[in-house]
Amino acid sequence: MKRKRIPQTTIARLPLYLRYLLKLARKGLRIISSYELAEHVGTNAAQLRKDLSYLGEFGTRGVGYDVAELIRQISKCLGLTKEWKIAIVGMGKLGPALLGYKGFEQEGFKIVAIFDKNPKKIGKKMGNLVVSDVTNLKEVIEKVGGVDIGIITTPASVAQKVANQLIDAGVRAILNFAPVTLGVPSNVVLRQVDLTTELQILSFHLT
Amino acid sequence: MKRKRIPQTTIARLPLYLRYLLKLARKGLRIISSYELAEHVGTNAAQLRKDLSYLGEFGTRGVGYDVAELIRQISKCLGLTKEWKIAIVGMGKLGPALLGYKGFEQEGFKIVAIFDKNPKKIGKKMGNLVVSDVTNLKEVIEKVGGVDIGIITTPASVAQKVANQLIDAGVRAILNFAPVTLGVPSNVVLRQVDLTTELQILSFHLT
DNA sequence: AATTTCTTGTGAATTTAGGCACAAGGCTAT
DNA sequence: ATAGCCTTGTGCCTAAATTCACAAGAAATT
Ligand SMILES: NC(=O)c1ccc[n+]([C@@H]2O[C@H](COP(=O)([O-])OP(=O)(O)OC[C@H]3O[C@@H](n4cnc5c(N)ncnc54)[C@H](O)[C@@H]3O)[C@@H](O)[C@H]2O)c1
Ligand SMILES: NC(=O)c1ccc[n+]([C@@H]2O[C@H](COP(=O)([O-])OP(=O)(O)OC[C@H]3O[C@@H](n4cnc5c(N)ncnc54)[C@H](O)[C@@H]3O)[C@@H](O)[C@H]2O)c1
Numbered sequence A, B: 001m002k003r004k005r006i007p008q009t010t011i012a013r014l015p016l017y018l019r020y021l022l023k024l025a026r027k028g029l030r031i032i033s034s035y036e037l038a039e040h041v042g043t044n045a046a047q048l049r050k051d052l053s054y055l056g057e058f059g060t061r062g063v064g065y066d067v068a069e070l071i072r073q074i075s076k077c078l079g080l081t082k083e084w085k086i087a088i089v090g091m092g093k094l095g096p097a098l099l100g101y102k103g104f105e106q107e108g109f110k111i112v113a114i115f116d117k118n119p120k121k122i123g124k125k126m127g128n129l130v131v132s133d134v135t136n137l138k139e140v141i142e143k144v145g146g147v148d149i150g151i152i153t154t155p156a157s158v159a160q161k162v163a164n165q166l167i168d169a170g171v172r173a174i175l176n177f178a179p180v181t182l183g184v185p186s187n188v189v190l191r192q193v194d195l196t197t198e199l200q201i202l203s204f205h206l207t
Numbered sequence C: 001a002a003t004t005t006c007t008t009g010t011g012a013a014t015t016t017a018g019g020c021a022c023a024a025g026g027c028t029a030t
Numbered sequence D: 001a002t003a004g005c006c007t008t009g010t011g012c013c014t015a016a017a018t019t020c021a022c023a024a025g026a027a028a029t030t
Helices: A008-027 A034-041 A045-053 A067-078 A094-099 A102-106 A134-143 A156-168 A195-206 B008-027 B034-041 B045-053 B067-078 B094-099 B134-143 B156-168 B195-206
Strands: A064-066 A084-089 A109-116 A129-133 A149-152 A173-176 A189-192 B064-066 B084-089 B109-116 B129-133 B149-152 B173-176 B189-192
Touching: A008 A034, A008 A045, A008 A067, A008 B195, A034 A045, A034 A064, A064 A067, A067 B195, A084 A094, A084 A134, A084 A156, A084 B195, A094 A109, A094 B094, A102 A109, A102 B195, A109 A134, A109 B195, A129 A134, A134 A156, A149 A156, A149 B195, A156 A173, A173 B195, A189 B195, A195 B008, A195 B067, A195 B084, A195 B109, A195 B149, A195 B173, A195 B189, B008 B034, B008 B045, B008 B067, B034 B045, B034 B064, B064 B067, B084 B094, B084 B134, B084 B156, B094 B109, B109 B134, B129 B134, B134 B156, B149 B156, B156 B173
Parallel strands: A084 A109, A084 A149, A109 A129, A149 A173, A173 A189, B084 B109, B084 B149, B109 B129, B149 B173, B173 B189
Antiparallel strands: none
16 A cells, blocks of 8 residues: 555544454453454544554454454554653643552653742652742753643733744754643644633533 | 534534634624634635534525524534533632633533542532532532532542542533543443543554 | 625635545464 | 455545634724
8 A cells, every 4th residue: 555644533533443453462362353452442443453553554354353462563653652741731620630649651651840930839749759930940941851742821811922932942842731822833743732722612512 | 515414623623713703703703614713723725614514504605604694503402502500520720720710601611510439529619619528429410409510629549439420410411531431321421531631542643 | 885804604625634444464273 | 266255445435623814894093
C-alpha cells in the first residue's frame, strides 16, 4: 500500500486503543481481534483496521493482532518511547490537581517545573517540587534542561503572556486550560481543554 | 435557505464564538464583522459565516453582525437560557477543583450535589455543599429536584458503575474525566475529557 | 435615483473522514 | 498437499466538513 499521512482523527483514537491494549496486556492476553478491540473502544472494526493500517501491517490474517506488538507500534508512532518533560504554569486549583495525578508519570510524562506569580505560593513545596516565580520561567526551564510540554492553568487574562514566555523558553507544545483562544506560531502545537465548552455542548444536546 | 442539521463541528465552535462575543459586549462593542470574529477564535471568515448560517440570518450585509443579537442567538441554540443542574461524583483531586471554579455558575451551570464513596469525605463541607454518599446517589438527586449533567471524577475502575447510577437517577448528560471508554444508552449524551490522550497527541506532534 | 462600497449568505467544488464488502493470506485439520 | 476457516488489509463508495468565490443586499455617497 502507498503509505499516506495519518489523519488527525486517527491520531486522536490511537491513545484509546493503546489504553485498552495495556489493560489486556496486564491481564495476560496476547492476541486480540479488530472486532473485539473496536468494541471496547467504542468504534467499529473497519475503522480500527484502517487506523492501524496507517502505521503498517502487523496483524495476522485469520488470527488477529499481537497485543505486545500493537502496544509497541502505537507507542512508537505516538512518540511514547521517550520521557517527556512538562512544566505547569499556574498553581491555583487545577494546577495542583494535575501535579498530584500519578497517571501522567506512568505514561511517561514527567512534571519537572511548576510556576506561579503569587508570592505566597512561590517557594512553597508541592508534591516533590518547589513553586518557582513565573518571572524566572526561562531560566528555571533552562536549569532543568528544557521542557517539552507546557501546561497553562493560569487565569485567562494572562494565558497568552504565559504562552509567549513558554515559547520563548523553547517549549514547542502547549496544553491550555484557560478559556481563551491562544495564538502560537506554526511550529508550536497547541491543544485546548475547554471545560465550559464541553458543558455547553452537552447543553446543546439536552435542548 | 433550506435549514439543515447543525454539524457537530459547528456546535463545538459556537461556544468559542460566544465567549469572544461576550468579551466584546463587555467592552461595549456593538458590531463585529465575520473577519474579525473569526480571527479572534482562530478560524476563517467563511467558516464562521457558514456556522452562523445554520442558526439563521442575523448579519447585515455591508455592515457585520450585531454583537448582542449574536449572543442571544448562539445562547438560544446552545440551550443556555436556562440554568443547568450538575452533580460531581468523586471528590478527590479533580472534583474539588471543578467545584471551586467560579466560571461554571457564571455560565449557567450550577453544581447542586457532590458525591464520594470514602467515609472520611462523606459529610464534609466543600464550597457550600456537603459531600453525599454515592450509595444514596439516586435519592439525593431526587431530593435536589433532579440533575441535568453528571461529572465523573472517580477512579477509572468505578466510572462505568457510577455512570450507570447517574443514568438510573435520570441524568441524561455525562462529562467523564476517568480514562475509560464508557458505554451509555443512545438517549444519554457522553463527552470525555481525556488529559493523558491530550498529552499523547502533543507527543505525536513533537515526534 | 443611481452608483459605489462593503460584508453577508450560500451554492458548488474540494478535501477529509467513515464504512462496506471482499480478495488476500495465514493457520489448522485431514 | 489441499480444503476449509477465519480475520486482516484495502479499494471503492458514501457522508461530512471545509473552503472558494460570487451574487445578493444594505448603507453611504454623489
Ligand atoms: N478550576 C476549574 O475547574 C476550571 C474549570 C474550567 C476552566 N478553568 C480554567 O483554568 C485556569 C485555572 O483555573 P483555576 O481554577 O486553577 O484558577 P485559580 O485562580 O485557582 O489559579 C490560577 C493560578 O494562576 C496564578 N497566576 C496568576 N497569574 C499568573 C502568571 N502570570 N503566571 C503564573 N501564574 C499565575 C495564580 O496565582 C493562581 O495560583 C483558569 O483559566 C480557569 O478559567 C478552571
Ligand atoms: N487529577 C488529574 O489531574 C487527572 C488527570 C487525568 C485524569 N484524571 C482522572 O480523573 C479521575 C479523578 O482523578 P483524581 O486525581 O481526582 O482522583 P482521586 O483518586 O484524587 O479522586 C477520586 C475520588 O473518587 C472517590 N471514589 C472512589 N470510588 C468512588 C465511587 N464509587 N463513587 C464516588 N466516589 C468514589 C475517591 O474516594 C476519591 O475521593 C480519575 O479517573 C483520574 O484517572 C485525573
